[in-house]
Amino acid sequence: MKGNMVILEFLLFPGLLFTAIAGLLTSWVDRKVTALVQMRVGPPFLQPFYDIRKLFIKETCVPEGGAIGMYLLAPLMGLAAVTLASMILWRTLLDADATFVGDLIVLIYLLVMPALAVMLGAFASRNPLASLGGSREVKLMIAYELPLVLAILVPVIQADSIRLGDLLMNPAPISSLSGVLALLVCIACMQAKLTLVPFDMPEAETELSGGALIEYSGPPLAIFKLTRAMMLFTLPVLLVVLFFGGLLNGPAWQRWLIGFLLWFVLVAITIVIRNTTPRVRIDQAVRFFWGPVSIIALVAVTLAWMGW
Amino acid sequence: MINTINALTRSLNVFHLAGSACNNCDIEILDALTPKYDLERFGITLVGSIRHADVLLVSGVFNRKAAIRARELLEQVPRPYLVLGIGGCPCTGLMFRNSYNWDCPPSAYMNIDAYVPGCPPKPEAIISAVVKVVEGLRSGALVPRCLQDTTDLAVEGVGETT
Numbered sequence: 297m298k299g300n301m302v303i304l305e306f307l308l309f310p311g312l313l314f315t316a317i318a319g320l321l322t323s324w325v326d327r328k329v330t331a332l333v334q335m336r337v338g339p340p341f342l343q344p345f346y347d348i349r350k351l352f353i354k355e356t357c358v359p360e361g362g363a364i365g366m367y368l369l370a371p372l373m374g375l376a377a378v379t380l381a382s383m384i385l386w387r388t389l390l391d392a393d394a395t396f397v398g399d400l401i402v403l404i405y406l407l408v409m410p411a412l413a414v415m416l417g418a419f420a421s422r423n424p425l426a427s428l429g430g431s432r433e434v435k436l437m438i439a440y441e442l443p444l445v446l447a448i449l450v451p452v453i454q455a456d457s458i459r460l461g462d463l464l465m466n467p468a469p470i471s472s473l474s475g476v477l478a479l480l481v482c483i484a485c486m487q488a489k490l491t492l493v494p495f496d497m498p499e500a501e502t503e504l505s506g507g508a509l510i511e512y513s514g515p516p517l518a519i520f521k522l523t524r525a526m527m528l529f530t531l532p533v534l535l536v537v538l539f540f541g542g543l544l545n546g547p548a549w550q551r552w553l554i555g556f557l558l559w560f561v562l563v564a565i566t567i568v569i570r571n572t573t574p575r576v577r578i579d580q581a582v583r584f585f586w587g588p589v590s591i592i593a594l595v596a597v598t599l600a601w602m603g604w
Numbered sequence: 605m606i607n608t609i610n611a612l613t614r615s616l617n618v619f620h621l622a623g624s625a626c627n628n629c630d631i632e633i634l635d636a637l638t639p640k641y642d643l644e645r646f647g648i649t650l651v652g653s654i655r656h657a658d659v660l661l662v663s664g665v666f667n668r669k670a671a672i673r674a675r676e677l678l679e680q681v682p683r684p685y686l687v688l689g690i691g692g693c694p695c696t697g698l699m700f701r702n703s704y705n706w707d708c709p710p711s712a713y714m715n716i717d718a719y720v721p722g723c724p725p726k727p728e729a730i731i732s733a734v735v736k737v738v739e740g741l742r743s744g745a746l747v748p749r750c751l752q753d754t755t756d757l758a759v760e761g762v763g764e765t766t
Contacts, residue, residue: 327644336642343647346614350658353611355682357655505652513655513682 310386312379319525320344326528326567333571344525351518359421359511366420371512371519374413378523381406382530384460385537389555392461400458403534404445410523411437411489414498414508417520421511429507432578433498436488439585440495444485446593450478451538453600460537467542474599479539481593483562486531487569488581490524494573495581532562612658612684612748613738615647619657619681623674623710625664628724629691633661636727643731646738654680659734662714663690665697667705675713684748686737689719690730698723715749 305311323344331338340346358364381403388395411433418430452458454475455466469475488495499507509520536544540558544551576584618637622630637643637650651657654677666674678687692698694710701709710716720733740746 331642331644334639336639337645338642339644339647343615343644346611346647350611350615353608353684354658355684357680357682501652506656509656510653511655517656 305387306379306383310390311383312375314386315379315382315526315529316522319522319527319529320348322529322563323525325563326570329564329567330571333568348518348522351513351521352515354514354517356514356516357511359423362422362511363420366416367511368516370413370417370420371516371523373416374410374523375519375526377406377409377413378526378530382526382533385530385533388460388464388537389533392464395459395461397457397459399460400448400452400463403460404448407489407527407531407534408437408441410527411491413523414520417512417516418498418508423511425504425506426508426510429498429500429504429510432500433491433508435578435582436491436495436498439582440485440488440589443481443585443589443593444489446590446597447478447481447485448538450474450596450600453597464537464541464544469539470542472600473604474596475539477592477596477599479535481589481596482535482539483565484589485585486535486562487566488585489531490527490566492566492570494569494576496575497578497581500575528563528566532559532566535562608684609741612686613741615658616686616734616738617649617651617656617658619651619654619660621654621660621662621674621677623662623664623666623670625691625693629663629693632724632727633663633690633730636730641727641731646734648734655682657681658685660685660687661690661730662687662694662710662716665693665700665706666710667700668707669705671707671710671713674710678714681750683750685750686718686748687714687716687750688730688733688737689716691725692721692723695719695721715752717746717749 307313321344324339324341327343328338356368358367384395384399384403384406388399415430415433415437418426418433451463451466451469454469454472455462457463457466470479491498497503497507499509501507504510509517512520536555536558540555543558544555546554620630620633635641637648643649648659654660660678660681662674664670689695689710693700694716697706697709700706718733718737720730722729725733737746741748
């Protein structure tokens with residue numbers, strides 16, 4: 297009976313269906329705000345849903361000589377990982393005591409998987425441009441994972457726990473200097489994890505014409521797009537849980553309202569960065585993440601250790 | 605069961621296929637996709653990969669060499685798709701139709717659904733053509749030619765003579 301409930305939670309709420317709908321709405325916000333920045337009207341409210349629906353009626357092209365099994369399995373792997381990550385996060389938000397010790401580590405691993413899926417799919421498609429996009433994705437991942445994990449260490453040190461429920465209850469991060477520094481690092485890493493401008497070199501529309509996803513069509517492409525939309529929704533939620541847990545108090549409606557506003561601010565920051573910066577080269581991105589960003593993250597960890 | 609036409613026409617990803625065009629039509633196509641006309645209102649976006657395409661905007665005279673490439677590209681589009689001939693060249697070949705490198709009009713080997721004549725057509729004309737095609741598809745007056753039985757197309761031989 298309990299097993300059935302978990303499957304239902306995975307498929308409906310707070311798993312696949314809920315995260316997919318929320319993610320597509322977030323991607324509509326992204327497109328609409330982008331349009332407003334460019335003084336356009338922008339797409340209709342349901343446009344992300346139309347896009348996904350259309351991709352499901354299109355033919356699936358499989359490249360000749362590619363690793364077909366991996367090519368078709370990669371998108372599912374990414375989708376399953378982000379669904380599970382979102383489910384762990386939302387179980388924490390709904391009931392802070394319901395989670396297990398070490399779920400933060402599971403979450404960090406799960407959030408690596410979508411990038412890994414894009415990479416595997418790109419290499420399996422046997423397209424030179426996709427390979428180039430895939431190799432950039434690898435380099436980008438190596439670049440941002442180090443400062444991201446360092447920054448996540450800050451709330452962990454402050455709460456002295458690797459359980460998301462404890463991190464959510466801990467008021468320290470945002471009211472301390474180390475917490476603010478770690479949040480800034482996390483925002484930069486989030487931008488790279490979502491492969492949004494200025495770190496969109498794995499896709500690079502004008503340069504690699506679709507990059508890692510160039511060979512994908514039909515349902516597999518739809519699943520990749522869905523995964524990206526779900527990441528755009530999930531990562532800001534993770535940051536809210538990690539850094540703003542202390543602000544989420546008071547009666548239920550107040551907690552959810554504050555949480556939603558904080559989430560929206562984080563999404564808005566992402567969209568504004570995406571619309572006001574040009575794409576950087578991959579070597580510049582690696583230098584940026586291993587240089588200044590990692591140093592700030594190290595300083596934040598040191599400060600957190602000293603109790604600042 | 606998803607309604608194919610409805611799903612397709614609500615979200616059109618445009619791929620730009622320039623076959624040795626003089627660049628005028630290409631610039632007009634890009635103009636139509638600028639913020640001024642804002643085609644994203646209707647779900648129309650430009651894509652860089654032909655695997656993501658729903659609509660091919662075909663421009664240019666398609667000489668012998670370009671015709672081979674165009675046929676190869678057309679085999680890579682996931683179905684169902686639409687093809688729009690932009691400008692006078694895909695319609696008639698204009699003044700190039702008697703030249704040494706002209707083999708046959710692109711309609712001989714492509715499923716062209718609609719033509720937008722003009723040299724070059726204005727962005728408004730391109731948008732109006734897209735709107736008419738979408739209306740035709742929704743009312744059932746038009747069926748995407750890639751879904752029809754088109755055995756009259758010259759699959760072999762085009763552009764292979766030198």
